[in-house]
Amino acid sequence: MARVVVIGAGMGGLASAARLAALGHRVTVAEQAGTHGGKLGTLRRDGFTFDTGPSLLTLPDVYRDLFAATGAPLDDVVDVVPVDPVCHYRFPDGTELDLPHAADEVPAALAEVFGERAARQWQAVMVDAAHLWDLVGEPVLQRPLGGVGDLVRRSASVRDLLAIAPWRTLRSLGRRRLADPRLRMLLDRYATYSGSDPRRIPALMSVVPFVEQRFGGWYVRGGLRVLCDALADRCRALGVGFRFHARVAGIDSDASGVTGVRLADGEPLPADLVVSDVDAEHLYHDLLPGRATSRARRALRRVRPSLSGFVMLLALRGRTPAPRHHRVLFPADYDAEFDAVFGRAPQPVPDPTVYVCAPDDPTVAPDGDEAWFVLVNAPRHGPVDWTAPGLADDYADRVLRILADRGLDVRDRVRWRELRTPADWERDTGSVGGSIYGSSSNGPRAALLRPGNAGPVRGLYLVGGSAHPGGGLPLVAMSAAIVAGLVGPA
Incomplete structure (x- = not known):
């Protein structure tokens, strides 16, 4: 039996903790925040419930495998339902498309x-x-x-x-x-x-x-946070210990490998193995600097961090005609959006693509009302100072005007709104600059050769969006399965 410390209680960290505990190891999760979930957060207010992170689950069998390997089946603990259509798209010329859930209905x-010609090309x-x-x-x-x-x-x-x-x-x-x-x-x-x-x-x-x-595309009744809560419950049932408000300040090691972690208050947590669910850049620059990780730092310098996101959580009175679970409303100039996010002079995107998630789920809003999650792509905090006075509110007003221009005017229906900027993501989740996915996949190396799951120091392992195989709910769970396979049973 190995003593394992998992740094971070995001989905990758929770999945790793559950798998390793099921293999017989003694696992402790150290999380800087006051709860589990990482970017898969939630906000509850006045009868409204919002997922503040991912809102669509693909490859649900990855999580079915995770729950089957660690105890009761997934479908015994959460209600996974299809989203149909998966998404409603509005293009700049006003064309609208409902993309069906069933693959055979897409053509x-x-x-x-x-x-017909365009459909054949897409299918090819x-x-x-x-x-x-x-x-x-x-x-x-x-x-x-x-x-x-x-x-x-x-x-x-x-x-x-x-x-x-x-x-x-x-x-x-x-x-x-x-x-x-x-x-x-x-x-x-x-x-x-x-x-x-x-x-x-x-x-x-x-x-x-x-x-x-x-x-x-799939949704978990009550919000995807319910999936996260079920995974945390599975961890506890397996004997995983949680330390919240426990920021890790460093990883200790000697010639034989890792020996544990140090918390910000100086408390040591001894460990035979350390699993990092934090951004790889933060891991190698701040938690484990030194000669052993210098090659990993050099590799990260060649990789662009992922984009971040600006989010509005809208508590809306009334119901939207022809509701859709997911909507994407494209701008006239898509390239200008990527220039604003990834260019030499990053700025909030003047005319962004707007993504709206409005679950048809009676558990997330009072009867007759709607809870909307509105996301636009955004540059990271740092290149743009998202804490500048008035910036977030002014930009939120702009996004609401853009929604109205594209046929979804909800300004007179807003009971209240909450905003999340890249600066908030950085503060709350520890992701560098608020990067949603850790590293981007901009370039072959970034896409295919992310930091490996076995770290450069013996006993160190990596999970989560900045490690192989990448970001998103299915991939971070895959990274946890890889780590469990590398560690093996007690």
Whole structure:
């Protein structure tokens, strides 16, 4: 039995704690905040309940496997329901598309809006993406990856490597394969699922829309925070100890490997193994600096952090006609958005894509009212000072005007609103600059060669969005499964 300290109680940390405890290890989770969840937070006020982080679950079987491996099945403890349509899209010319939950219904929906030729082109891209998923879904995303050599060895042939084509971008794929600019915009949208720029992210990421269409989009009744609470409960049932308001100031090690962690108040927590669910940049620069991690720091300097997000939580009176669980309202100039976020002079996006999550769930709002989560992509805190007086409120007013211009005017329905800026994400979750996904996937190395799950010091392991295989609810749970496999049973 090993003594394990998990740094951070985000979904990756909780999943690691549950798996390692189920394997017989003695696990303690040290979390700087007062509760578990990390970016998967919640706000409750006046009968309204908001998820403040992810609002869509893809690949639910990843969590079914996690719960099956650690105790009672997932569907015994939470109600996972399909989102249909997965998303309602509004394009700059006013065209609207409902993307169905069922994969076999997608071609007809696309043909009805964009025409048969466009639908065939999209499906051809998805057929190729299915092949890519076969190449990376299990061989790469669900196994440890130690570098380029591992990637090459897991490709059965040169033809497989050419199919992955890490030098080709998602944007170039759309230009080559999709004649309709609206479909190209739809494809570009999936780069933001990893907080990235479609002009820089590898075309391999076409697997993201394939996964969403093949496996569907899902919601947990009561909000995705319910999934997080169920996982924390599973940890406690397995004997995991939690230390909240316990900020880790450093990781201790000697010639044999890690020996524990030090809390900010000086208290040591001895450990044989340490699992880090914090941003890799914070881990290697602040918690474990020194010669042993210098190579890891150099690698991180070549990687761009992911974008962040500006969020409005809107308590709305009344109901919206033709409600949709998810809406995406595109701007006229999508490239200007990525220039504002990733360019040399970052700024709040003047005319952003607006994402709205409005669950049709009676448990999250008073009868007859709605709880809206509104997100726009944003540059990190630091390059932009999101604490500047008046900036957040002025920008929120701007986003509400943009919503009205795009057909969703709710300004006279707002009972109250709460705002979350990149500065808030940094303060509350410890993510550098408030980066939602840790590292972006801008470039082949960032997309395919994130920091490995086995750290450069013996006994150190990494999970979460900045480690392999990446950010998002399914991937951080995959990273936890990888770590559990590397550690093994007690």
